[in-house]
Structure formats: C-alpha cells, structure tokens
Amino acid sequence: MLKKTTIDKLPDLAAHLMEQGTLLAPVQEAAGFNFQVIADAKQVDLNFHNTVLSPKAAFFPQMEDFVRYQTGKSILEAVPVELNLKPTFLFGVRPCDVKSFTIMDIHFSGTGLVDPYWQKRRQAATIFGYAFDLDQPAQAEEFYKTLGIGAADPDGSDVFMIRKGGDLLLKGVTLKGEKLLTQLSLLTAASADEEKYFEDYIIRGRDFKTRFTFLADKNIAKKLEDIFHDSDFWMKVSGACLSCGVCTFVCPNCYCFDICDETLFSQGIRRRVWDACMFTDFTLEASGHNPRTQVFQKLRQKIKHKYSYHVRKYGVISCVGCGRCTKHCPVNIDIFSIVEEAMKA
Amino acid sequence: MASSFKQIEDKLKTEAKKLLKTGQVSVVLAYGKGYDDNHPMPYIAKLPSDADNIVFNEYCTHNLARYLVRYPKGTKIAVAVKAADSRAVIQLIQEEKVKREDLILLGLPAYGMKNSKTGEIIDSQTTCGLYNPVLYDTLLGEEVHGQPVVSPYDVLAQYEAMDKDARFEFWKKEFDKCIRCYACRKACPMCYCDPCFIDQNNPRWGEKSPQSHGNLMYHLTRFHHLAGRCIDCGECSRACPVDIPLYLFHKKVAKECEEMFGQASGMRIDDKPVLVNFRVDDSDKILE
C-alpha cells in the first residue's frame, strides 16, 4: 500500500527511523552530498542529484576491522571483531545504486562463499530507494539506461520513494519494507491518483534519457577479450589516465580490498581496507615482480573486470552507469566512451 | 591584447602538426576533446593528423608536465605549457628528470582558466597566479598583461592569523575527509615516485586505512617532499574528489621556503632544489 508524507516532515520521519536504529542518509557536505550516519534528523536532505561517494560503504566500509591481537602473543589469544549491528536504514538511494547492491551480492554472498561482514550489514539494512527527478535531465556523465536500469526502478529496494511536488510517496517493495512502513505512524495513506502517479512514474523512468548505447553483456565481454592485446587501443584510451584511485573509490561496484595488519605498540588489528587496481602495490608480488606496471594495463584491467571478467564469472556487467567515475576523474576519462569505442574497435 | 582560447588552439594545432610532420618531436602533449566541451582531456598526439583533435579552452587546466616522466630518456617531446606548467618543467629539468634539449615548450599565455568541476575562475587564490609561461620555445599567443599582480600567498593570511588550535581543527577536518585515492599525488607533476613512500610496507610510514593519523602522515610528509618543489599549479586540489584545499598547505610551505632560502621553485633551470642544497651561512633563525 502506498504511503505518503511531506518533504517538510522529513525530519520527523528521520527521527522515527533513528529511534529504531542507525539512519544513513544524504547530507550536504563541502564537496557535494554524501551518505552519513545521521545524528541530527534535520541534516537529512533529499535535494540532491546523487552523492559523491557511492553508498557501497554502508555494506563494504572503506575500513573493516577483523581481528585484534597482541604482538608476541599466541594466535589463540587473538580476538575476532564482532559486528553488533543495530537495524540500519539506508535512506534515499538512487535506483542505479540500489542495483549495484544486488550485483555486489553475487560476489560477496551469492556463490556459496559468504563474506560475513557484507552479509550481516546487508541483513541489518532496510533500503529506501529514491527515484531520480524525471523532470530534470540526467547528468552528462550518467548512462544507467545503457545498463538497463530505469531512473525510477524500485527493484532491490525495501521501500521505494518518489517525490511529487512537496510530497514524498513511499511504497513497501519487500515484506520487510512494507512492515516497516506500517509501523511508521506519521505516514498517511496515499490517494488512488497518487498510486497511479507512482506506477506511471516507474514506467516513465524506464524511458528516461541518459547516454545510451546498445550493449549486450556477452558481446561486450567477448569484444573486450578479443582486443586484449590491442595495446594501441588501450594506450590511446588510457593516455591521460593518472592511475589514481578516484574512479574505483567512488564506484558503487568496485569491491577490491587489501588485508593489512596495523599495529601500534604491541596492539595489532587485522583489517580490510579498500584497494584499487590503479595502485602500484595492487599487483605487486612478494618477489618484487609486478605483472601490471603500465597505466594502460591497469585501466584495461579495470574496464575488463567490469565488462568482461565479471560477465564471464557472474553473468552480469559490474557497472550501473551512475557516471561517478567520469564525473570525478581528474582528467575526465569517460568509461562510457571507452566502452563505445571498444565496440567499434 | 591577450589572445582568445580559439586563437591559441589554432596555433597549437598548427605548431603540433608542424613539429610532428618535420619529425622534430615524436610526441605532442596537449589537450583533446572529452565527453563534453567543459571536460577536455590531456591528449597525446603522435601523428600529424592527430593534431586536428587538439583543443584548447578555459577548462584545459591539467598540468601536462605530469606526463613527461613517462617517456623513455631521449624522447623528443613538445609539451603545451601554461604558466605554472612551465615552472613544473623547469623544476623537472633541475631535478634531471627531463632534459631541456629533448623538449619543445609550447607556451600558452592563458588568462581566465576555469575549474571544470565548480566553474570558478582559477587565479592566485588557488595557483601561483602567473598567466604567462616562465619558459617556452614558442609562445602561442600574445602575452597576458594588465592583470592585477596579486601575491599567490595573500590567500594564506586568514589561515596564518588563525589560532593554532583552530588551525589544527581546520586541517583535521580536512584531512579526515581524505579517502586515500591518491589523486593528489597522481595529478602532481612533481610526484613522480613510484612507489610513493606511503605505499611501502617496510616500514609502513602511515597506515593504509583512511584514518586521521595515516592521512596526516601521508599529507604532511608529502608537503615536506614537495617543499621547494611545488610550483603551485593547484592540480592536487582540483583532482581531489573530496575538495581538500591542499593548495593552501603547499602555498604555505612554498612561501616559507622562499623566505628562508630565497628561491622560488621552478623559476630558473640552473637552480638547485632548496632541500638538497644548503648555504653555509643559512641562519639558525630558520629553526626558531
């Protein structure tokens, strides 16, 4: 059943959610919007296009502690770090980013090998998807339509939200979401017109214009394999690349990490931190050999991982077309253009 | 009268084509079209026909000196340089990373460059505030004159006037934002170390996790490594996805180095970088 509230009452809604657990929602920061743990309900701000960093950190934080230990002591005395999670509400996630969670799920828990940290955080979370504003054009960098994602797709959300003027329409997509909405007493029932608006909006969202090229998963995967050795192509498209880690760190789908032991005095912590295929030490072997030293090799790896290896391994492209990598690239490298060119190559 | 971006672009195309055609250089580092007009990209022209793809507009902020060290010794390269970029080239020559005779510097006298992220005009607030290249072989346009001469260090006054505790809080907040994507060092023409000290495991200078202390160690050490070398192009700050105003710290260190050692970075080929140099009569006062 469709519920509604007004944008004015957003702080009340936020406060309700904060009572029940941890609320993560977009907040205006100096460099743009980002998801933050909300301490003050008034901070929640839905007047954003999309966040600078993707919401993946909600389930895959940049730093995750695994084990605490003391140097010089037996390994038996090491203490695993337990996640004691309160229910988490991830509020205001754009459809393309919601889609990224389902793609990441395959990797972290979908193949029998389960990452307990990802899984626990996922299970504790209720996702409030939030449709893009269809009355505003998509941003130049975005291309989620190419990946088959609509601007108002509710799939993957527990609750899906659409804004209608000063109102916010909310619909439970999953049982969990529906149940939650019924508990939120400040929500009122929506009218039949609003119900129709909501359903139409979702359909309109599928035709919403972003950059588009026809891309069949299998074709692009194969094509990229075919041109693997075409180093002229890769050199050309990576000529400007600095091999920094911005694109991978803002990406909702990049999941590479490093495990490191960080000690101070005798106290050690084994933790996971984000890593990036762009970094020098990413493929550095213990022998000192590094199979991927050149910039073009690194960029090739990144693109092939998303559009080829991931398709081969998990049957789906590991990109949702959110455009963050392009938008934040210091030298304006555009993955969409590279994929387009690769198809022509 | 300063030349328009279009005029400079045309000259750049012509010059690049000529240099590639005559074989004077094998590579021209310039700018090319990006995914839209506001987002041009560094572009590497290798064939005379590539020169047609060259663009130059107010968003061509990237410091192309960054790419010089990628090429094998002896490669003849023409590189398009704006004011700060030319200082980076001079600094690289001082450090013997590139040779003057291998380079043809195509000077771009450019006023009114804009940050493509924010649209803001780039001036002495965030860069060295020069508009004409310090060193070039060919100047592709009229020199920029008549712009107000502003010290690139004026912007520091408010931060220097801060109480030290407030200043610490300011920087802590900024450095805590850091996600360690290393765009700053990768965009920097002077950061050519590979691996960077912070990438190393033995010892680990700063923790890899993006926490306050590791971030602080990374940034402070990097400021020291760039002391007397940073040419204040501001690329690090423009590259930063979380908008840390690194340029402020770099400016401060540059200002101190200039005052203590009497030498600005990247101004003369024959200078020696100040931190691998000394004067017997350096004053002990600099330690106070």
Next chain:
Amino acid sequence: MSFEPKILGIACNWCTYTGADLAGTTRLQYPQNLRVVRVMCSSRINPSFIFRAFQLGADGVLVGGCHPGDCHYNTGNLYARRRLAVTKKILEFSGIEPERFRVEWISASEGNRYAEVVTEFTEQVKQLGPQTKFKISR
C-alpha cells in the same frame, strides 16, 4: 601528580650523543623525560620521524646535532638545518605548537649545555601540557 611529559630525542653519534655522555661523566643532573635515539648524523632524520614521534605520543621532540661547520660528515647538519626548518614550519601550520619541536647544536664537549637544554626544554614542554593533537588514539 604533576604532568611528566615524554620527550623523544634524536641525537647524532658524534656530537650530541657524546655530549650527553659527557653530561653523565660529569654527573650533571637533568630531568629524565627525554629518551634518546642515536643516529649517526642529524641529517639522517627523516621529517616523517618527527611526525611519527608526535603520533606515538611524544609531548616534545628534541633533535641534537653538531654545530654547523663541525659536522662529522662535513655538511650533513647543513642539510639537516634546512630540512628540519621546513619540518617545523609544517608542524606549525598544521596547528601543533611549534615549541614542541626543537633543534639544538650541541658539541661533544658541551655536556653542560646538553644538560641545560634538556632541563629547559623539559620545562617548556611541561608548560605546554600533554600533546594530544597528533597522538594516535585507539
């Protein structure tokens, strides 16, 4: 209990460390807050050592080298002077009290000066109170 600061010293082998030994041989008394790392030359000191010392909880850092002109390695301390001066400016602009970091030239024959400097610096750091800005908290 009054605040007893932890101070890290880095002393060059030829002058300051030997001067510290002389202070001992002549039985000069000074506060015990300073813990010295011996290096061969003050020029060995990497700026990151100083940053790290503060992160490890040092309330003050004292570097000792030969007097300029007397360096055992000719010119080491002349480079060190520049490098450590920049280090100090960086510390200052980052917001930490610059008085917590000091460089002194103390020769092998200046045991008394060593004791004086340590006494005076310890007192100064005491006045500044605990250093919490850089200290890693877990």
Next chain:
Amino acid sequence: MSRIGVFVCHCGLNIAKTVRVSELAQFASTLPDVVVAKDYKFMCSTPGQEMIAHDIKQHRLDRIIVTACSPLMHEQTFRKVLAASGLNQYLLTIVNIREQVSWVTHDIEEGTAKAKALLNGAVYRSRLLAPLTSRVIDVNDDVMVVGGGIAGIQASLELANTGKKVYLVEKNSTIGGHMAQFDKTFPTLDCSACILTPKMDAVLQHKNITLMTYCEVSEVKGFIGNFDVTIRQKARYVDHSKCNGCLACTEKCPGKGLSEWDEGLVNRKAIHIPFPQAVPQKPVIDRDACTFFKKGKCRLCEKVCEHKAIDFDQQDTFTTVKVGAVIVATGYDLMDTKPLIQYGYGKYPGVYNALEIERLFNSTGPTGGKVTLRDGREPKAIAILHCIGSRDKNHYEHCSRVCCMYSLKFAHLFKEKTSADVYQFYIDMRAAGKGYEEFYNRIIEEDVKFIRGKGARVSKSAEEPDRLIVEAEDTITGKFVQLPVDMVVLSPAMIPRSDTESIKRLFNLSTDKYGFFMERHPKLAPLSTMSEGIFIAGVCQSPKDIPDTVAQANGAAAEALTIVEKDKLELEATTAMVNPASCCGCQNCVRVCPYGAPAFNETKRVSEINEALCKGCGLCASVCPSAAIIARHFTNDQVLAEMEGLMEF
C-alpha cells in the same frame, strides 16, 4: 620471531645506585621475544662476557641487548663476544643506562622508569636488526703526492724508500716550493738551498718516484685503495724526452716574463727554468711571454736547439694513474697585501713583502744577495711589520706562526748585510719551538729595536720624499710612534693556495673558514681527512714551520703506508644501499652525498651506492622521497621501531 637476550649491568653501584637493575631485568623478561634476561655486577668483566657467550649457546639467542654504559665505551667489547659466539656482531644493541640515566639522576624511580623505556626501545629495534658483513677490497700499493714543496718531497722520499711507487705531482715547472726561495732558515740559519736541493735531486733520481712537474690533477675517481687520478700535463712546448738541458735556448730567447721565483722583482726569459737548481733542469715556454706565440714570429729557441726539442704544437695531455692513497701537500700563498692600502704595498717602492725580502737576501736573487732598495740605495732604517692581515679579525683571525721567527731572521740578515737600524713592530713575540726563544734572545742582543705595537700605517715622509713613515702605538710606553725608515717589510698572513677550491672539490676535502684543509680530528687524526685514503701535510692544513711540515710529511707517508701496505681492505659495514625497485630516480642522494658515494645509473634509471665511498651518515636515506635507500643499521624501520618502543611506556 627473534630470540632476544637482555643483559643488565650494575656497573658496581654506578648503575645499581639509581636504577633498580633486577627489576629492569624482570621487566625485560616480560617483553615479547625476550627469551632470557639477567643482571650482573660487571657485564664487561670476563665472567660477564662468558655469561653472555654461554646464554647465546644455551638459549639459541639471535639478538643481544646489553644494558650498561655508553656504546661509545664498550660496544666493541660486546661485539667481540657475539662474534666469538658465532653471532653476527651487528645483532648487538647497547642500552646506555649509565651515562644517560644513572649518572644524571639521583631519583631511583625516575632512573628505573627511563631505563625501562630505553630498554623497550632497544627490544623493538633489536627485532629488526640484520646481520651485516664488511666488504673486502683489493688495494693498489702506489701513492700519489700532490705538491712538490718540502712536504711533498719529504713524503715522496719516505714512501719511495719503503719501496712504494710514488707519483709526485707539481703544478710548477720545478719542485722545491717556497723553501727553495728562502736564503737561510731559522733558527739555525743554515742555508735553505743546501738542505733542500739534495732532496730535490734525490726525488729526480729515485727509481720509485715518477716526477710529474708542470702537471695538475684534473679528475679523481674511486675510493680508498683504488683511486683513479687523471693528471693534466700542461704543454711545455719543449719535449723533455729530447731536451738535454743545455739551456742554449734560454740565452737566445728575447721574450720576457716576470720571474715567479723572484717574486716578480725581475724578469726571466719566456723559455726558462725557474732557477738554476730547478728540478728538472729542463725549460718550459711561458706562452704569454713568448714572442712567437704573441706575434707569430721568432722561433729563435727552435733554431738553437740541437735536439729538436722545441715543439710549438704541443698540447696538454692527460694520463690516468691508479693509486691506493693520496697525500695532499699543496702549501700556501702569502696574502695579497695590496688591498690593505694603509701599508702602501704596491704604492710605495720601499714596501716589500716577506717573500720578496727572502729573494733580496739570496745570492741567486735579483740583487745577487745585496740588500738594496728598488732604486739601488742601501736602506738606512728598516721596519719589519708583523701580523699583516693575520691575527686580525677583519681579515684572518689565525696566527701565521712563522712570521715572528722569520722576522727575527730578517733582522739578523739585515744587520749582517747592511748597517741599517732595524725595527720590529710586533703584537706579541711568539717563539714556541726548539731553539726559538734562544734565537729571539740572540737577535735582541744584535741591537734590533723592538716596538710592541702593531704597525698601523705607512706613509710617505713629507720632509724626505725618499723615505717612509711607519706609525704605530708603542703599547709599552703608551706613546704614538712615527718612525722614518727607508724600507718596510710586511709579514702577511699565510693563506691557502689560490687553487684550494678546486683541490677541495677534486679530492672531496673540506676546509675551515680560511680555506685550510680540515683534518679528520684536530688532535687524534691531524693528517687524515674525511675522505678515506686522502691525507694532508704541511701548510695546506695550517701555517707551520719547516720542521713541523717535515714531521707531518713523514707522518702522512706513514699513514698512507698503513693503507697501501695491505693487500686487502675491510670496508665499513654500516653503509647505505639502494633498493632499485623503490628508486624513483630523483638523484637527491647523488646531489647531497659529501663523499660522492651514490651515482646514477643512466641505463637502469636508478641510483647505486658505492659502498667503498659510503661513510654511513644516512643523509641519502633521509632525502630519498621514495624511501628506497636503506641506511644499514639505522634503517627507517629500525629507527621508527625504536621510537615506538621508547614511547610505549
């Protein structure tokens, strides 16, 4: 995982009085990786050493920490214990709890706490220590001596007499140096030429000495035991392999140049030997004075030379020799006193400097040994002014040491050769040397007038235009003196040779503020330099007289011999090395190293460190931005770990 043994010394009560030693050992035993911790009364005693040796075996220790006195005291002692026990000696760490703890506090609480912190730092550092081995290199057994004055001559002969091959390099066309210009030497007044020329000749005749006159060092490569020194043989325009030294050419030559040997008081020919006893006895052409080189015509020398030795097309040539050690004995110049306008040198013909006076006394000099003024008059009154430019904070603060004595010698010779009144204007009379005070007393009795006051000004006499007035304050009477004289002799500061800078650069030496070469240690290594295998002797180190110069020359020869006598040499183990995988090729190390140890490998684009040149200061490691340089025994991780340990408690 390391197995660390900690050994805490009481040093009698020296440590135990203000550090609770057993508590310290107990504390050590709780630290990770510490396998055994003990305290003992005297760790450096034989039983103490045996205890360590025993525990190394019994507990299979691989790191040893001795918590005792300063490492400057007993580090070597304990290193030997490790070595004898089959453990690499660099796996030892000394914790200094005596000089830097127990002796500087009365408070046992404070002392114990600090000792614990220091010990903890040592444990952290110790874990990361690596065994080091010294590299052994071959040694070339030849020696080069630079400078052919008395110091260089003496050192060369000493070395050659031991059977070593010596290359003696002299930039002038003859050896002999300043000593060859002197007439008599103080205090014995024996004839300088009589004692020097036999030695010069001995050099020429010695089968082990290769004499290289009219040569300059142009490049020095390599390191102790293995120097490659390139010598530039300046063009003489006379082929010495053909010349038989008949000197017929010098008679015919019309070209004239100022005689360096006679301090420019007279001319010599363009083709010349500097003085009659010069070694070698073969001429060179002074290009600047030669009529042919100036005007393109003449070639008279060529016409008279029966051996066809004249070669106007001769060019500078370069040869490289390999030597194991070098002695630098480049001597001195007199300070140019022209800028001191108050003394009128160069303005008034009656003002001379000391070396010019030496020449006036000499029978081979410009006046044939007669003391006359430039106009031929014999002086009636002579003033000798001491300390011109030396002992003067405006110029050179140092004392030139020999001026007092040679001024006395001048006074004696003036008295002997003229009937003039002789006045000494001095600040202090310094006569510290064997027989010097006696000499001073002797001169006093020779009716020489001593005025204690520095000569302040020399001016032209208003009344008698040929005479000069010397002004000074007589500090004994407190009266202002204005003395009319005919001749003024200045005793200027002795300063390093004008080419000291280039010698310094070539051999990687350092200089004091006047430019004299720095010795490694002013007392204990006065002939060694910071560059291993390079020694200094004579006035290039500091002003000194002939006996001291000769003594230094002998000493330097002995020092050089200790190196070249060996077949092999063991190098410092705590050197730096480059990890090529991390090197970013910035060349900072190359720019800063005072010893030239790092060099940039252009092919591999990385720096490499020549361990033979490295002294282990670690400067390169700290200027290396990518932390690619490993300063052995003081590596980044070792220092950082020690700091962490020190700050833990």
